[in-house]
Amino acid sequence: xxxxxxxxxxxxxxxxxxxxxxxxxxxxxxxxxxxxxxxxxxxxxxxxxxxxxxxxxxxxxxxxxxxxxxxxxxxxxxxxxxxxxxxxxxxxxxxxxxxxxxxxxxxxxxxxxxxxxxxxxxxxxxxxxxxxxxxxxxxxxxxxxxxxxxxxxxxxxxxxxxxxxxxxxxxxxxxxxxxxxxxxxxxxxxxxxxxxxxxxxxxxxxxxxxxxxxxxxxxxxxxxxxxxxxxxxxxxxxxxxxxxxxxxxxxxxxxxxxxxxxxxxxxxxxxxxxxxxxxxxxxxxxxxxxxxxxxxxxxxxxxxxxxxxxxxxxxxxxxxxxxxxxxxxxxxxxxxxxxxxxxxxxxxxxxxxxxxxxxx
Numbered sequence: 401x402x403x404x405x406x407x408x409x410x411x412x413x414x415x416x417x418x419x420x421x422x423x424x425x426x427x428x429x430x431x432x433x434x435x436x437x438x439x440x441x442x443x444x445x446x447x448x449x450x451x452x453x454x455x456x457x458x459x460x461x462x463x464x465x466x467x468x469x470x471x472x473x474x475x476x477x478x479x480x481x482x483x484x485x486x487x488x489x490x491x492x493x494x495x496x497x498x499x500x501x502x503x504x505x506x507x508x509x510x511x512x513x514x515x516x517x518x519x520x521x522x523x524x525x526x527x528x529x530x531x532x533x534x535x536x537x538x539x540x541x542x543x544x545x546x547x548x549x550x551x552x553x554x555x556x557x558x559x560x561x562x563x564x565x566x567x568x569x570x571x572x573x574x575x576x577x578x579x580x581x582x583x584x585x586x587x588x589x590x591x592x593x594x595x596x597x598x599x600x601x602x603x604x605x606x607x608x609x610x611x612x613x614x615x616x617x618x619x620x621x622x623x624x625x626x627x628x629x630x631x632x633x634x635x636x637x638x639x640x641x642x643x644x645x646x647x648x649x650x651x652x653x654x655x656x657x658x659x660x661x662x663x664x665x666x667x668x669x670x671x672x673x674x675x676x677x678x679x680x681x682x683x684x685x686x687x688x689x690x691x692x693x694x695x696x697x698x699x700x701x702x703x704x705x706x707x708x709x710x711x712x713x714x715x716x717x718x719x720x721x722x723x724x725x726x727x728x729x730x731x732x733x734x735x736x737x738x739x740x741x742x743x744x745x746x747x748x749x750x751x752x753x754x755x756x757x758x759x760x
Contacts, residue, residue, distance in 0.1 A: 411470045412539065413546035424462050427531060428455040434527055460500045461532055468492050469539055479547050482540070489536060497529050605636065619725050620659035620746055623695065627651065630665045637669075641678045650689035658745035660695060661721045668741050671714045672699040691742065694731070698740035715741070 409415060431454045432438050438450035468489060476485040611629045627649075634647055647669070669686060676699065678684040686699045718741075719730045728744035 411473045413543040416466075416539075420462065420466070423535065424455070424458050427462065427535075428458040430531070431458060431528065457500065457528075461497065461528065462535065464496050464500065465493060465532055465536060466539075468496070469536065473543070479544065479551065482544065486536075486540065490533070493532055493536065494529065497525060497532060501525060501528075618662060619721075621662045622656065623651070623658050623660050623665075623745065624656035626660050626662065626665050627656065629663075630669055633666050634669060637673055641673075641684075644678050644680055644683045645673065645686075646683060647686045647688065650687070651695075652690060655690045655695075655745060658693075658695075659747065660743055660745065661718065661725065664718050664721070664743055665695065665697065667714045667718055668697040668743075672697070672739070675703060676700075677702045677704050690745070693728075693745050694742040695745055696740055696742045698738055701734070701737055701739050718743070 428451060432451045436450050436454070438447035441447075442450060472485045472489055472492075476488075611625075611632070631649075634645075637645055665688070669688075672684065672686050676684050682702050684699060684702070686697065688695070688697050690696070715730075715732070722728070722730050722744060726744050726746055728746075730744070731742040733740045733742075
């Protein structure tokens, strides 16, 4: 375990090789200074021998304590088990200090005979116990920090997984919504126009769906691409409504690299057409422009006397998606004559994809 870096990292929370070497060296000098002060009282050779006794005991205390720490962390690894682990470790440390002191002194007395003069145990045991507890406290502090950091990272990655799942669900929700409304439009074209118009509508609809499939796995898309998609969609609608439907685009080139939620602009245009009268006597005018860091879509309000069936998911879908990818909310205004929605323009953000590796 001492020379196995992977296991040291796993059970101790950090690579303690140098910490152990330096700690034992310092501990041996501290205990020698406290109990014998050998290098001030004795000649250098004798002082080194006395210090080596402190080094021997320091190694015994340190390594036995370290083994106990690793054993208890294997048995009680969770942060919630810290108090239980520390209490058991304290009593085990008490037994260790008494045992090492007894057997160590016996061994040294047997090896050195009358030349070995042990220090009174009453002077040694309490300071050694306190020093050992300080060492344990350092190990536990590092372990607690590493575990807490890992727990926070796991929580953040869990949140990312949840956000990814929610965004994916909302993307999947937006597509049937679009398909539902497209079928309603196709029905009206079939009722009012020749078959050739219906065929053309279906062909353009296929092109639009190609875009939807290509943007299926992203959370944000460049406004440039969303604009291209929305214009293709409005081209389809213009074949149905002609000059009765007007869209005024006022988007500076500098804003086209900003990001928006996929299909968000198209959904707003779709809602405006769906919920308002579009006729020669009541043309529908939609304005799309950039204001500050938002994309604004505004239309005049002229509600239909009979509403088409609605899933009521368009605006809710957009709002929920922006809640997940941005701190800036979607701003909706309705003054009974004009209806506007302001979408935040975002900078590029990391995409949370279904294949993201969350193994850490």
